[in-house]
Amino acid sequence: MFSESTRVQFHPLTFSDIEHYVDRYKPYDKAGAYAIQEWIGVTGIHSIDGDFYNVMGLPVSRVLQQLKAF
Numbered sequence: 001m002f003s004e005s006t007r008v009q010f011h012p013l014t015f016s017d018i019e020h021y022v023d024r025y026k027p028y029d030k031a032g033a034y035a036i037q038e039w040i041g042v043t044g045i046h047s048i049d050g051d052f053y054n055v056m057g058l059p060v061s062r063v064l065q066q067l068k069a070f
């Protein structure tokens with residue numbers, strides 16, 4: 001069993017930024033209410049500490065390492 005953590009830091013977002021994202025990208029079905037690969041990720045993220053693919057939903061590299069070890 002394993003887990004993977006990734007820290008994402010955003011630039012300050014205005015109400016207008018958030019409203020734009022919610023209205024156009026429909027984040028309601030996303031864990032954390034945003035998709036890093038969409039507009040909010042491209043324009044709003046300051047830094048990522050960890051695995052980008054973990055934020056998208058699956059830490060692929062880590063899964064492959066665990067499978068090899070198995």
